[in-house]
Amino acid sequence: MIKLVPLPRRxxxxxxxxxxxxxxxFQGDAxxxxxFGDPEGERTAAGRLALVDLxxxxxxxxxxxxxxxxxxxxxxxxxxxxxxxxxQADGSLIAKLAPTEAFILGPADGPADLLAAWEGAxxxxxxxxxWPMPRRDSHCWFFLAGEAAPAMFAKLCAVDLRERAFPLHAxxxxxxxxxxxxxxxxxxxGHRGAHLLADSASADYLFGVFLDAMDEFxxxxxxxxxxxxxx
Amino acid sequence: xxxxxxxxxxxxxxxEFQYGGVVKTMxxxxxxxxxxxxxxxxxxxxxxxxxxxxxxxxxxSYWFIAERDTVSDRIIRTMPAAEMFGATPAAGDxx
Numbered sequence: 001m002i003k004l005v006p007l008p009r010r011x012x013x014x015x016x017x018x019x020x021x022x023x024x025x026f027q028g029d030a031x032x033x034x035x036f037g038d039p040e041g042e043r044t045a046a047g048r049l050a051l052v053d054l055x056x057x058x059x060x061x062x063x064x065x066x067x068x069x070x071x072x073x074x075x076x077x078x079x080x081x082x083x084x085x086x087x088q089a090d091g092s093l094i095a096k097l098a099p100t101e102a103f104i105l106g107p108a109d110g111p112a113d114l115l116a117a118w119e120g121a122x123x124x125x126x127x128x129x130x131w132p133m134p135r136r137d138s139h140c141w142f143f144l145a146g147e148a149a150p151a152m153f154a155k156l157c158a159v160d161l162r163e164r165a166f167p168l169h170a171x172x173x174x175x176x177x178x179x180x181x182x183x184x185x186x187x188x189x190g191h192r193g194a195h196l197l198a199d200s201a202s203a204d205y206l207f208g209v210f211l212d213a214m215d216e217f218x219x220x221x222x223x224x225x226x227x228x229x230x231x
Numbered sequence: 232x233x234x235x236x237x238x239x240x241x242x243x244x245x246x247e248f249q250y251g252g253v254v255k256t257m258x259x260x261x262x263x264x265x266x267x268x269x270x271x272x273x274x275x276x277x278x279x280x281x282x283x284x285x286x287x288x289x290x291x292s293y294w295f296i297a298e299r300d301t302v303s304d305r306i307i308r309t310m311p312a313a314e315m316f317g318a319t320p321a322a323g324d325x326x
Contacts, residue, residue: 175244
């Protein structure tokens with residue numbers, strides 16, 4: 001008889017990160033890279049330029065003419081502007097991609113309580129016109145932390161990501177290294193940076209692109225501990 | 232690089248956009264004649280000068296309408312489809 005064992009959520013980059021010497025930890029149901037053998041060096045890099053893979057962590061979304069109103073009715077804090085992200089009480093972030101679409105990033109440093117509550121509240125009748133968009137498998141999720149991130153992105157992306165043009169919680173849906181991507185200006189553990197969401201099938205390609213692009217800025221991959229996301 | 236103004240996302244490189252053809256009036260799905268459907272599907276007006284066209288911002292799959300001068304290749308203006316067709320709030324803004 002086959003014994004079913006619940007498997008942890010893994011990043012599409014799991015094997016690649018393992019090859020870089022990742023030390024693994026659990027964040028809820030997700031197996032995440034805590035560090036790559038040099039926690040102190042990674043913490044320092046996070047101020048300069050670091051690439052953190054958050055792909056295993058919870059995220060989701062809703063789309064449709066009633067999507068924003070339905071979320072707001074459940075207590076989500078969403079303003080009128082689209083292409084903006086709105087922080088929530090539990091640390092999650094709602095990126096309003098259009099007047100009819102929300103992409104929800106769970107908190108990197110704790111349980112995604114609100115995301116789970118909204119998923120539990122959804123049903124086709126109660127949320128007519130608001131359709132769930134599962135994003136945990138469709139998109140990979142990187143956080144590029146550090147002051148050199150905008151300069152690095154200038155090599156890969158035509159949108160100006162410097163602070164004056166791309167302030168905290170700004171959203172840009174554009175092309176990064178020829179791959180369609182959503183960029184969200186954010187902050188984790190006091191580290192400013194940019195969330196990048198793209199097709200999960202492109203995760204390995206983008207990871208390599210970032211390693212190349214970070215090189216001239218002394219950037220490096222870092223675990224979640226480097227940005228204070230694991231306590 | 233040439234820039235285009237996406238009504239949803241703002242100015243973006245032209246490489247982020249896909250041309251979708253001239254805006255044409257679709258024949259009535261029930262009463263439209265074969266000739267009308269042939270003209271709609273096969274023939275292009277090929278106007279020299281300002282013309283209304285469908286364009287798509289690929290990263291967001293957002294379709295909108297642009298007015299472009301086919302002689303100078305200058306993009307005169309862009310607008311959500313709802314501005315032309317007066318659709319429901321969702322249809323004009325959906326990504």
